Protein backbone atom coordinates (compact mmCIF):
# COMPACT_ATOMS: atom_id res chain seq x y z
CA UNK A 1 0.00 0.00 0.00
CA UNK A 2 1.92 3.08 -1.20
CA UNK A 3 1.69 6.49 0.44
CA UNK A 4 1.98 9.30 -2.11
CA UNK A 5 4.21 12.27 -1.19
CA UNK A 6 2.74 15.77 -1.63
CA UNK A 7 3.01 19.38 -0.48
CA UNK A 8 3.01 20.40 3.18
CA UNK A 9 0.83 22.92 5.04
CA UNK A 10 1.55 23.70 8.69
CA UNK A 11 -0.89 25.59 10.92
CA UNK A 12 0.20 27.81 13.82
CA UNK A 13 0.38 26.42 17.35
CA UNK A 14 -1.49 28.08 20.19
CA UNK A 15 -2.37 26.80 23.64
CA UNK A 16 -5.17 24.30 24.27
CA UNK A 17 -7.93 24.71 26.82
CA UNK A 18 -9.73 21.47 27.49
CA UNK A 19 -13.52 21.26 27.52
CA UNK A 20 -15.52 20.78 30.76
CA UNK A 21 -15.29 16.99 30.81
CA UNK A 22 -12.91 16.37 27.94
CA UNK A 23 -9.47 14.85 27.95
CA UNK A 24 -7.32 16.92 30.33
CA UNK A 25 -4.16 16.81 28.17
CA UNK A 26 -3.26 20.39 27.16
CA UNK A 27 -0.74 19.33 24.53
CA UNK A 28 -1.89 20.32 21.03
CA UNK A 29 -3.06 17.64 18.65
CA UNK A 30 -0.64 17.03 15.82
CA UNK A 31 -2.42 16.01 12.66
CA UNK A 32 -1.06 14.72 9.39
CA UNK A 33 -3.06 13.79 6.27
CA UNK A 34 -1.47 12.06 3.30
CA UNK A 35 -2.95 10.53 0.16
CA UNK A 36 -3.29 6.76 0.18
CA UNK A 37 -3.13 4.48 -2.81
CA UNK A 38 -5.74 1.99 -1.68
CA UNK A 39 -9.19 0.96 -2.83
CA UNK A 40 -10.27 -1.50 -0.12
CA UNK A 41 -13.82 -0.93 1.17
CA UNK A 42 -13.49 1.57 4.02
CA UNK A 43 -15.35 -0.65 6.47
CA UNK A 44 -12.94 -3.54 5.78
CA UNK A 45 -10.12 -1.44 7.25
CA UNK A 46 -11.46 -0.84 10.75
CA UNK A 47 -10.22 -2.91 13.66
CA UNK A 48 -12.72 -4.37 16.11
CA UNK A 49 -12.01 -1.99 19.00
CA UNK A 50 -12.81 1.74 19.11
CA UNK A 51 -14.07 1.89 15.53
CA UNK A 52 -15.89 4.90 14.06
CA UNK A 53 -17.71 5.06 10.76
CA UNK A 54 -19.60 7.39 8.44
CA UNK A 55 -19.89 5.76 5.03
CA UNK A 56 -22.22 6.08 2.04
CA UNK A 57 -21.84 4.49 -1.40
CA UNK A 58 -18.26 3.46 -0.60
CA UNK A 59 -17.17 6.99 0.34
CA UNK A 60 -16.89 8.75 3.68
CA UNK A 61 -14.75 8.36 6.77
CA UNK A 62 -13.77 5.54 9.08
CA UNK A 63 -11.58 5.91 12.13
CA UNK A 64 -10.21 4.15 15.14
CA UNK A 65 -8.60 4.98 18.47
CA UNK A 66 -9.23 8.15 20.48
CA UNK A 67 -6.60 10.90 20.39
CA UNK A 68 -9.05 13.15 22.28
CA UNK A 69 -12.68 12.91 23.33
CA UNK A 70 -15.34 14.69 25.33
CA UNK A 71 -18.57 13.50 26.92
CA UNK A 72 -21.26 16.06 27.53
CA UNK A 73 -24.83 15.99 28.80
CA UNK A 74 -27.79 18.16 29.63
CA UNK A 75 -29.09 21.24 27.84
CA UNK A 76 -25.54 22.53 27.16
CA UNK A 77 -24.32 19.26 25.57
CA UNK A 78 -23.94 20.78 22.09
CA UNK A 79 -22.41 24.04 23.28
CA UNK A 80 -19.88 22.32 25.56
CA UNK A 81 -18.83 19.98 22.75
CA UNK A 82 -18.60 22.92 20.30
CA UNK A 83 -16.35 24.95 22.59
CA UNK A 84 -14.11 21.96 23.24
CA UNK A 85 -13.87 21.34 19.50
CA UNK A 86 -13.07 24.94 18.63
CA UNK A 87 -10.22 25.00 21.17
CA UNK A 88 -8.74 21.81 19.75
CA UNK A 89 -9.18 23.02 16.17
CA UNK A 90 -7.54 26.37 17.01
CA UNK A 91 -4.48 24.83 18.63
CA UNK A 92 -3.92 21.80 16.42
CA UNK A 93 -0.78 21.54 14.31
CA UNK A 94 -2.04 20.35 10.92
CA UNK A 95 -0.09 19.10 7.94
CA UNK A 96 -2.71 18.33 5.31
CA UNK A 97 -1.46 17.13 1.94
CA UNK A 98 -4.92 16.39 0.52
CA UNK A 99 -7.06 19.40 1.55
CA UNK A 100 -10.53 17.96 0.88
CA UNK A 101 -13.64 18.08 3.07
CA UNK A 102 -12.88 15.51 5.79
CA UNK A 103 -9.09 15.78 5.69
CA UNK A 104 -6.98 17.31 8.47
CA UNK A 105 -8.47 17.35 11.95
CA UNK A 106 -11.89 15.68 12.20
CA UNK A 107 -14.10 14.49 15.03
CA UNK A 108 -16.95 11.99 14.99
CA UNK A 109 -19.88 12.63 17.29
CA UNK A 110 -23.23 11.41 18.51
CA UNK A 111 -25.65 13.44 20.63
CA UNK A 112 -28.41 12.47 23.04
CA UNK A 113 -31.95 13.12 21.81
CA UNK A 114 -33.11 14.76 25.05
CA UNK A 115 -31.57 17.16 27.54
CA UNK A 116 -32.01 14.48 30.20
CA UNK A 117 -31.09 11.68 30.51
CA UNK A 118 -28.36 10.64 28.11
CA UNK A 119 -24.73 11.27 27.29
CA UNK A 120 -23.25 12.74 24.10
CA UNK A 121 -19.78 12.17 22.74
CA UNK A 122 -17.25 13.76 20.39
CA UNK A 123 -14.15 11.73 19.48
CA UNK A 124 -11.02 12.66 17.55
CA UNK A 125 -9.73 9.31 16.28
CA UNK A 126 -6.03 8.42 16.23
CA UNK A 127 -6.41 7.28 12.63
CA UNK A 128 -8.96 8.33 9.99
CA UNK A 129 -9.18 6.87 6.51
CA UNK A 130 -11.35 8.83 4.11
CA UNK A 131 -12.45 8.53 0.52
CA UNK A 132 -14.14 11.01 -1.77
CA UNK A 133 -14.37 11.28 -5.54
CA UNK A 134 -11.74 8.60 -6.09
CA UNK A 135 -9.21 10.11 -3.65
CA UNK A 136 -8.33 8.13 -0.54
CA UNK A 137 -6.35 9.52 2.37
CA UNK A 138 -5.17 8.65 5.85
CA UNK A 139 -5.00 11.10 8.73
CA UNK A 140 -2.92 10.34 11.80
CA UNK A 141 -3.49 12.27 15.03
CA UNK A 142 -1.13 12.27 17.96
CA UNK A 143 -0.03 14.53 20.81
CA UNK A 144 3.07 16.69 20.59
CA UNK A 145 4.96 14.96 17.75
CA UNK A 146 4.13 14.31 14.11
CA UNK A 147 3.37 10.61 13.83
CA UNK A 148 4.33 8.62 10.74
CA UNK A 149 1.33 7.89 8.52
CA UNK A 150 -0.54 4.94 10.00
CA UNK A 151 -0.15 1.60 8.27
CA UNK A 152 -3.51 0.90 6.64
CA UNK A 153 -4.40 -2.66 5.79
CA UNK A 154 -7.59 -4.74 5.78
CA UNK A 155 -8.52 -5.80 9.31
CA UNK A 156 -9.56 -9.33 10.30
CA UNK A 157 -13.06 -10.19 9.05
CA UNK A 158 -15.83 -9.85 11.68
CA UNK A 159 -17.73 -12.97 12.72
CA UNK A 160 -21.54 -12.96 12.43
CA UNK A 161 -23.56 -12.70 15.64
CA UNK A 162 -24.84 -16.14 16.69
CA UNK A 163 -28.05 -17.19 18.45
CA UNK A 164 -29.72 -13.77 18.27
CA UNK A 165 -33.15 -13.52 19.93
CA UNK A 166 -35.45 -10.51 20.13
CA UNK A 167 -37.83 -9.33 22.86
CA UNK A 168 -39.86 -6.17 23.38
CA UNK A 169 -37.95 -3.29 24.95
CA UNK A 170 -39.51 -0.81 27.38
CA UNK A 171 -43.09 -1.57 26.33
CA UNK A 172 -44.91 -4.17 24.21
CA UNK A 173 -46.38 -3.45 20.79
CA UNK A 174 -49.90 -3.45 22.25
CA UNK A 175 -48.95 -0.98 24.97
CA UNK A 176 -47.27 1.21 22.35
CA UNK A 177 -50.47 1.23 20.29
CA UNK A 178 -52.21 2.65 23.37
CA UNK A 179 -49.52 5.35 23.62
CA UNK A 180 -50.12 6.23 19.95
CA UNK A 181 -53.88 6.40 20.59
CA UNK A 182 -53.23 8.77 23.50
CA UNK A 183 -51.10 10.98 21.23
CA UNK A 184 -53.90 11.04 18.62
CA UNK A 185 -56.34 12.03 21.39
CA UNK A 186 -54.12 14.93 22.44
CA UNK A 187 -53.64 16.07 18.84
CA UNK A 188 -57.39 15.94 18.20
CA UNK A 189 -57.95 17.92 21.41
CA UNK A 190 -55.68 20.64 20.00
CA UNK A 191 -52.71 20.25 22.39
CA UNK A 192 -50.27 19.84 19.47
CA UNK A 193 -50.22 19.07 15.76
CA UNK A 194 -47.69 16.28 15.40
CA UNK A 195 -45.54 14.11 17.65
CA UNK A 196 -43.03 11.40 16.76
CA UNK A 197 -43.23 8.36 19.02
CA UNK A 198 -40.67 5.58 19.16
CA UNK A 199 -40.22 2.16 20.70
CA UNK A 200 -37.33 -0.21 21.25
CA UNK A 201 -36.54 -3.92 20.90
CA UNK A 202 -33.84 -5.83 22.73
CA UNK A 203 -31.69 -8.38 20.92
CA UNK A 204 -29.34 -10.76 22.70
CA UNK A 205 -26.64 -12.89 21.05
CA UNK A 206 -24.63 -15.82 22.39
CA UNK A 207 -21.41 -13.80 22.45
CA UNK A 208 -20.23 -10.21 22.34
CA UNK A 209 -21.30 -8.64 19.06
CA UNK A 210 -18.65 -7.32 16.69
CA UNK A 211 -20.32 -4.15 15.40
CA UNK A 212 -18.36 -4.37 12.14
CA UNK A 213 -20.61 -7.24 11.04
CA UNK A 214 -23.86 -5.22 11.03
CA UNK A 215 -22.01 -2.16 9.67
CA UNK A 216 -20.83 -4.10 6.63
CA UNK A 217 -24.31 -5.61 6.07
CA UNK A 218 -26.00 -2.21 6.42
CA UNK A 219 -23.67 -0.47 3.98
CA UNK A 220 -24.18 -3.26 1.42
CA UNK A 221 -27.97 -3.42 1.76
CA UNK A 222 -28.67 0.31 2.27
CA UNK A 223 -26.05 2.04 0.05
CA UNK A 224 -28.23 5.16 -0.25
CA UNK A 225 -28.13 5.63 3.55
CA UNK A 226 -25.30 6.86 5.77
CA UNK A 227 -23.93 3.89 7.68
CA UNK A 228 -22.53 5.08 10.99
CA UNK A 229 -20.94 3.94 14.21
CA UNK A 230 -19.96 6.18 17.11
CA UNK A 231 -19.31 4.78 20.58
CA UNK A 232 -21.70 1.82 20.30
CA UNK A 233 -24.47 3.63 18.43
CA UNK A 234 -24.73 2.27 14.89
CA UNK A 235 -27.18 2.20 12.03
CA UNK A 236 -27.90 3.29 8.46
CA UNK A 237 -29.82 6.55 8.39
CA UNK A 238 -31.59 7.88 5.30
CA UNK A 239 -31.96 11.35 6.85
CA UNK A 240 -29.35 14.12 6.67
CA UNK A 241 -30.05 16.71 9.36
CA UNK A 242 -27.43 19.12 8.04
CA UNK A 243 -24.40 19.13 5.80
CA UNK A 244 -22.21 22.22 5.65
CA UNK A 245 -19.61 22.42 2.93
CA UNK A 246 -17.81 25.54 1.75
CA UNK A 247 -20.69 27.90 2.40
CA UNK A 248 -23.48 25.63 1.23
CA UNK A 249 -25.90 24.04 3.69
CA UNK A 250 -28.11 21.11 2.75
CA UNK A 251 -30.60 18.98 4.61
CA UNK A 252 -32.58 15.92 3.52
CA UNK A 253 -35.89 15.97 5.34
CA UNK A 254 -37.92 12.76 5.60
CA UNK A 255 -41.37 12.22 7.06
CA UNK A 256 -44.26 10.20 5.69
CA UNK A 257 -43.71 6.50 5.11
CA UNK A 258 -45.17 3.54 3.30
CA UNK A 259 -43.92 -0.06 3.58
CA UNK A 260 -42.60 -1.84 0.52
CA UNK A 261 -44.11 -5.12 -0.58
CA UNK A 262 -41.18 -6.57 -2.54
CA UNK A 263 -43.24 -6.45 -5.75
CA UNK A 264 -41.84 -3.59 -7.88
CA UNK A 265 -45.04 -2.71 -9.75
CA UNK A 266 -47.11 -2.72 -6.55
CA UNK A 267 -44.44 -0.59 -4.87
CA UNK A 268 -44.63 1.96 -7.69
CA UNK A 269 -48.38 2.22 -7.19
CA UNK A 270 -47.79 2.58 -3.44
CA UNK A 271 -45.24 5.35 -4.09
CA UNK A 272 -47.93 7.25 -6.01
CA UNK A 273 -50.36 6.68 -3.12
CA UNK A 274 -47.77 8.03 -0.65
CA UNK A 275 -47.16 11.13 -2.78
CA UNK A 276 -50.94 11.90 -2.62
CA UNK A 277 -51.61 10.85 0.98
CA UNK A 278 -52.87 13.89 2.88
CA UNK A 279 -51.89 12.30 6.22
CA UNK A 280 -48.28 11.79 5.04
CA UNK A 281 -48.07 15.15 3.27
CA UNK A 282 -49.21 16.85 6.49
CA UNK A 283 -46.62 14.93 8.54
CA UNK A 284 -43.97 15.86 5.97
CA UNK A 285 -44.86 19.53 5.82
CA UNK A 286 -44.31 19.96 9.58
CA UNK A 287 -40.82 18.43 9.24
CA UNK A 288 -39.83 20.61 6.25
CA UNK A 289 -41.11 23.76 7.97
CA UNK A 290 -39.13 23.02 11.13
CA UNK A 291 -35.90 22.61 9.15
CA UNK A 292 -36.45 25.63 6.87
CA UNK A 293 -37.34 27.86 9.84
CA UNK A 294 -34.23 26.81 11.79
CA UNK A 295 -31.87 27.30 8.83
CA UNK A 296 -33.35 30.60 7.59
CA UNK A 297 -31.61 32.87 10.16
CA UNK A 298 -28.21 31.56 8.96
CA UNK A 299 -28.80 31.72 5.21
CA UNK A 300 -28.80 34.50 2.60
CA UNK A 301 -30.83 32.42 0.17
CA UNK A 302 -32.65 29.12 0.47
CA UNK A 303 -34.29 26.61 -1.82
CA UNK A 304 -37.22 24.73 -0.30
CA UNK A 305 -38.96 22.63 -2.98
CA UNK A 306 -42.73 22.94 -2.93
CA UNK A 307 -43.45 19.23 -3.24
CA UNK A 308 -41.55 16.23 -1.86
CA UNK A 309 -40.16 13.33 -3.91
CA UNK A 310 -40.46 9.67 -2.93
CA UNK A 311 -37.25 8.10 -1.59
CA UNK A 312 -37.17 4.35 -2.21
CA UNK A 313 -35.36 2.28 0.41
CA UNK A 314 -35.31 -1.53 0.41
CA UNK A 315 -37.77 -1.75 3.35
CA UNK A 316 -39.87 1.44 3.12
CA UNK A 317 -40.50 4.53 0.98
CA UNK A 318 -40.47 8.04 2.41
CA UNK A 319 -41.62 11.46 1.36
CA UNK A 320 -38.37 13.42 1.05
CA UNK A 321 -37.39 17.06 0.53
CA UNK A 322 -33.85 18.33 -0.05
CA UNK A 323 -33.51 21.82 1.44
CA UNK A 324 -30.47 23.90 0.45
CA UNK A 325 -29.16 27.29 1.54
CA UNK A 326 -26.20 29.62 1.23
CA UNK A 327 -24.84 30.30 4.69
CA UNK A 328 -23.85 33.87 5.53
CA UNK A 329 -22.23 33.43 8.95
CA UNK A 330 -19.58 31.26 10.58
CA UNK A 331 -22.01 28.94 12.39
CA UNK A 332 -20.43 25.49 12.35
CA UNK A 333 -22.29 22.40 11.22
CA UNK A 334 -22.53 21.27 14.84
CA UNK A 335 -24.09 24.59 15.85
CA UNK A 336 -26.52 24.23 12.93
CA UNK A 337 -27.33 20.68 14.08
CA UNK A 338 -28.11 22.07 17.54
CA UNK A 339 -30.39 24.72 16.00
CA UNK A 340 -32.22 22.09 13.93
CA UNK A 341 -32.56 19.43 16.63
CA UNK A 342 -35.11 18.01 17.14
CA UNK A 343 -36.70 18.64 13.75
CA UNK A 344 -40.35 17.63 13.42
CA UNK A 345 -39.15 14.40 11.73
CA UNK A 346 -38.18 13.12 15.19
CA UNK A 347 -39.81 15.57 17.64
CA UNK A 348 -43.04 17.16 16.53
CA UNK A 349 -44.96 20.43 16.22
CA UNK A 350 -44.85 22.65 18.21
CA UNK A 351 -41.38 21.42 19.19
CA UNK A 352 -41.50 22.13 22.93
CA UNK A 353 -44.98 20.64 23.39
CA UNK A 354 -43.95 17.57 21.38
CA UNK A 355 -40.78 17.10 23.46
CA UNK A 356 -42.83 17.24 26.64
CA UNK A 357 -45.38 14.74 25.27
CA UNK A 358 -42.58 12.35 24.22
CA UNK A 359 -41.01 12.42 27.65
CA UNK A 360 -44.40 12.03 29.34
CA UNK A 361 -45.99 9.21 27.32
CA UNK A 362 -43.37 7.41 25.20
CA UNK A 363 -42.22 5.30 28.14
CA UNK A 364 -38.54 4.92 27.26
CA UNK A 365 -35.21 6.74 27.26
CA UNK A 366 -34.19 7.40 23.64
CA UNK A 367 -30.51 7.76 24.54
CA UNK A 368 -28.76 8.88 21.33
CA UNK A 369 -31.44 7.45 18.98
CA UNK A 370 -32.88 10.27 16.82
CA UNK A 371 -30.10 12.64 17.91
CA UNK A 372 -27.50 14.11 15.54
CA UNK A 373 -24.70 11.71 14.51
CA UNK A 374 -21.84 12.47 12.15
CA UNK A 375 -18.55 14.27 11.84
CA UNK A 376 -17.03 17.73 11.52
CA UNK A 377 -13.72 19.25 10.52
CA UNK A 378 -11.66 22.13 11.85
CA UNK A 379 -13.31 24.66 9.51
CA UNK A 380 -16.78 23.84 10.87
CA UNK A 381 -17.83 21.88 7.78
CA UNK A 382 -19.18 18.36 8.14
CA UNK A 383 -22.27 16.19 8.10
CA UNK A 384 -24.75 15.40 10.85
CA UNK A 385 -27.38 12.81 10.10
CA UNK A 386 -30.29 11.89 12.35
CA UNK A 387 -29.53 8.60 14.15
CA UNK A 388 -32.48 6.61 12.72
CA UNK A 389 -32.65 2.92 11.77
CA UNK A 390 -30.17 2.64 14.59
CA UNK A 391 -29.28 0.62 17.64
CA UNK A 392 -26.97 0.69 20.62
CA UNK A 393 -24.67 -2.29 21.10
CA UNK A 394 -23.50 -3.24 24.60
CA UNK A 395 -21.60 -6.52 24.71
CA UNK A 396 -24.06 -9.30 23.82
CA UNK A 397 -27.11 -7.04 23.67
CA UNK A 398 -28.35 -4.61 21.08
CA UNK A 399 -31.14 -2.09 21.68
CA UNK A 400 -32.95 -1.29 18.43
CA UNK A 401 -35.09 1.82 17.91
CA UNK A 402 -37.84 2.86 15.52
CA UNK A 403 -40.35 5.68 15.54
CA UNK A 404 -43.26 7.12 13.59
CA UNK A 405 -44.75 10.57 13.12
CA UNK A 406 -48.24 10.79 14.59
CA UNK A 407 -50.86 13.24 13.32
CA UNK A 408 -54.62 13.47 13.89
CA UNK A 409 -55.45 10.82 11.27
CA UNK A 410 -52.84 8.26 12.45
CA UNK A 411 -54.02 4.73 13.26
CA UNK A 412 -52.19 2.90 16.06
CA UNK A 413 -52.13 -0.46 14.31
CA UNK A 414 -50.70 1.00 11.10
CA UNK A 415 -48.07 2.95 13.06
CA UNK A 416 -46.97 -0.23 14.85
CA UNK A 417 -46.57 -1.98 11.48
CA UNK A 418 -44.57 1.00 10.20
CA UNK A 419 -42.27 0.86 13.24
CA UNK A 420 -41.77 -2.89 12.62
CA UNK A 421 -40.68 -2.11 9.05
CA UNK A 422 -38.21 0.48 10.35
CA UNK A 423 -36.59 -2.13 12.64
CA UNK A 424 -35.82 -4.32 9.59
CA UNK A 425 -32.43 -2.84 8.54
CA UNK A 426 -30.73 -3.37 11.93
CA UNK A 427 -32.72 -6.52 12.71
CA UNK A 428 -31.53 -8.18 9.50
CA UNK A 429 -27.99 -6.86 9.91
CA UNK A 430 -27.54 -8.50 13.32
CA UNK A 431 -29.35 -11.70 12.45
CA UNK A 432 -26.05 -13.24 11.36
CA UNK A 433 -26.98 -14.33 7.84
Ligand SMILES: C=C(O[C@H]1C=CC=C(C(=O)O)[C@@H]1O)C(=O)O
Pocket residue numbers: 196198239254255256257318344345346388389401402403404405406422
Ligand atom coordinates in the same frame (compact mmCIF):
# COMPACT_ATOMS: atom_id res chain seq x y z
C1 LIG B 1 -38.52 8.43 13.49
C2 LIG B 1 -38.18 7.69 12.46
O1 LIG B 1 -38.41 8.05 11.17
C3 LIG B 1 -38.69 9.42 10.83
C4 LIG B 1 -38.06 9.64 9.52
C5 LIG B 1 -38.70 9.31 8.36
C6 LIG B 1 -40.07 9.00 8.37
C7 LIG B 1 -40.79 9.11 9.51
C8 LIG B 1 -42.24 8.81 9.51
O2 LIG B 1 -42.82 8.64 8.43
O3 LIG B 1 -42.84 8.69 10.58
C9 LIG B 1 -40.21 9.61 10.77
O4 LIG B 1 -40.51 10.96 10.87
C10 LIG B 1 -37.50 6.40 12.62
O5 LIG B 1 -37.13 5.79 11.61
O6 LIG B 1 -37.27 5.96 13.75
